[in-house]
Each structure stands twice: as structure tokens, then as C-alpha cells.
Amino acid sequence: MNAMSPEASRKYDLNFYRWVRDNVDGGDRLNKCMQCGVCSGSCPLGTDMDHGPRKLFMMVRAGMKDEVLKSTTLTNCVSCYNCVVRCPRQVPVKYIVQGLLGVAISEGHQDAASSRNARFAKAFWWSAEKYGRTDERLVTAKFYFSGGIGEGIKKGMANQKVALGMLKTKRMHLGAPHKTKGAADLRKILAKAKEIQAREKGE
């Protein structure tokens, strides 16, 4: 954990907290956080995070928007839900953390927007939208090459043995992706969802 605590002399800017409260999934319970640290202590990758959720939430309250949105607390969340079921104040920690990650990526904040999470999410959604299914082969390949051709080849080579094993055990197939026949219908549904979300953002 590095030292980025708000200084005592710093004037708190509540605008960011209020925005999170009103716009991030679960944010309306953020004010229930009593800084006990059960979330950070329960987090499988807590020690690989710069801050951890407990401190991150205090930083939200302190208005440290930029620091929050580039935090590795967002990108290293594994969605294990330990924090959600253990929080004694029923703060939906994972939802807020993941919601903040979504905000950081969609608003194009540096670090987050170029993070592995953003690149993986893009590859994943591409497959879901196009085929209606996750094609594990294509999503992985697209993700590997999203960091540049060199990285793609390197990661591909490193996983060659596993890929061959998956082919051999028939857990990976060659040929066209599995498809949802109604993928075009699904795209209409998703386009409408996007439109509703844009409408709400404008309100």
C-alpha cells in the first residue's frame, strides 16, 4: 500500500462522492462504510492492490477522483464477492468497485482505459454482440493481440501447450464459432439498452 491518504489540511471536495452516490451501482450505500477493513482483509488480491476497497472508499469521500479512477483496486478485483457477503454494513463493495472501473474506462481515464481489463472487456463484448456467445478462442486471441502484435505472439506461444491440450481433449474446436441464431435480435436488444443508458446519462 502506498501513502496517498488525504492530508489533514486538504479541503474535502464532496462532489465526486455525491456523483458516485447517485450514479454508481451500490453507491447509495457508500455512506454506510465505517472503515472497518473487512473488505480489504477478505480480498484475495488485496495485497496486490495499491489501496484496497476500504481506503479507496475514503478516497472517494475525500474527492480524490483521479487517484480513485486509476487505482489498481479497480483493475485487480476478481469478483469473488467475499467483501459483499462479509461487510457488516451491507455495503455492496464489489459492485461499487466494478462500477467505478466501468466509469473509469468509459470516461477514458488514462491507465484504466488502456488497462488489460478494458482490453479484455472489449474482446469479450465483441464476441457476445457478434455471435451471441463467448468464443473462448477468439476472445483470448483478440485480447492477447490487443497489447500489440509482439505481445500477442509471445502470449500465444506461451499458451501453445495448453491450447493443444484443449484441442486434444475436445474442449476447443477448429472452425466457425458457435453462434446464437438470433444474434441479430440480440444486437437490437443491446442497441436499445445502450440508447436507454445514453438517455439516462443525459438526464
Place this chain on the structure above:
Amino acid sequence: MTKKVTYYPGCSSEASAKHLDKSLRAVMPKLGVEMQDIEDWNCCGASVGHIEGGKLGNAALSGRNLALAQEQGGDQDLLTPCAACYLNTHETNEKIREDEEFKGKINETLAEVDQSYDGNIHVRHIAEVLVNDIGIDKIKEQVTNPLEGLKVAGYVGCQTVRPFAATERGGEFDEYDNPTFVDDFTEACGAEALDFDNRTSCCGGSVAVMDPEITLPLMKKILDEAKEKEADCISTPCPLCQQNVEMYQDAINKEYGTDFNIPVVFYSQLMAIAFGMSSDEAALDQHLVPADKVKAKAK
């Protein structure tokens, strides 16, 4: 008596977790459950769909599946074996039931293709149905080939139990920190359930795909205990847990100089063998780390 349900297999059923799907299709009819697939289902969004698609876009994926399920199977229970499919579909369904405004938005998206959904289906994890509706005794009754002497580390993982296993609509089928249902399945099959401390330790989930370096220690911890307790195999309900803990053993061995070679199977594969089926029916040929000791038990 046969229980008819709608079945949502999820994307991994066609790829990395084919052996979960195959063994379940073999085992469930024996337990009196008739599964009718959602015709033309789509992806649930897993744990990252919300980032690119937004919260509503991600939920709309489940919206279409729920609408199809209702069109095809009425209000009968919708079962899924996948932790992520369960989490997304159950969560969206519960939100539709609780929040009229949200329900309105989901139906606004569905109206684009003349579909709708009213929230009347109960979305359930297959493991929860096995515990609550079928019961451990019924599983025991089907065992003709008890897996005597097989030591099994029951590895539950995260999303199969969190955050819904102890909720009313989640069926209150187990606890978050010390769930025992996998051990109960193991013992019903006549095998020995090891006391496994890491039963709910996270394997890294999708972060393992994005950045295995930081998640290898998480998987190593699980494998360390399985090895120390001399497990013949690890048994799990979760497609991603199965894949991660099996697939990365080579990488962990390289990184840490270990010699892990521990098979990771699904509980349903153990049931298939215990019910007297062949290792082919149990899909035991689909492992990167061969489950030889389990195969040897097959009739």
C-alpha cells in the same frame, strides 16, 4: 416423479467445460430431472460484460434468455450449472422482480424484438436444486459403484455460493465461508471428502485470463493444500475454477519448481462414475491432467 426444468448450459458448455455439461446430461435424468434447453440462448456477460455493455446492456443479455425461457418452458424453474451464468441470470431476474422501473427498461429492450418477460421464473443453480429438491439421500440411492478410497478435495470457489447461497431466493442451500455441499456430494458417491480449508479461496477468476502472473499464487495455495492432504483429485462445481486450477499447473510448476499433477473434476463426473456409468459418459477423457484414479473406479 420427474421434475421438468429449463436448462441454460452457458458458453463454456460448448468449449472449456464440455465435460461438466456432458456429465450433467448423463446424471440428471437418473435423479429424476428432465432438462429442456433454452433454445437459442445467448451469453450471460460473465464478470466483464458490464464494462463494455454497461450495467443495463449486461442485464439485457439475461433479459433475452429469460424471455426465451418463458416462451419455451413457461414458468418452470430455470437451472444453470455455471457460476457466472447463475450469478448474472439470477441477479437480473431478482432485480426485475423487485424493481418495477428496471423491469420496465428490460422490457423496453425486449420490445425491440417483440419479446417480454414478467419475472415469474425462479433462476436456480443446479447444485442448489440437487441439495434442496433432489436431496443427498436420493443421490445415494443411485450409487451402484461407490468410489471407496478415493480422496477428494472439495473446492467450491466463489460465485456458486456468493452472494446468493444463503439468501431466501438463492435457496439457503449452504454457507458463504464453509459450504459443505460438494463434500456431501463426494460422500454420497462413497468417496472420502477431505477437510479442505481452501474450499472457497478464489482461483483468480477472469483476472487469471488477463494476468496469470498475479493469480498464480492464488491457485498455488489451493494446489498446495490438495497435495499436502494427498488428494486424488479436486472436485468443483465451477467451470472457470476447473479450468484455471487445472490449466495453470504447468505454469505454476515452472514458476515455483513444484510438481503438481492433480486432476480437477466436476462433482457431476464423480456422480456419473458412482452411478455405474462409463468414463466416457462421465467425460473423463476431457482433462488436461488425466483423472486416472477416478477412471480406474469406472465399471
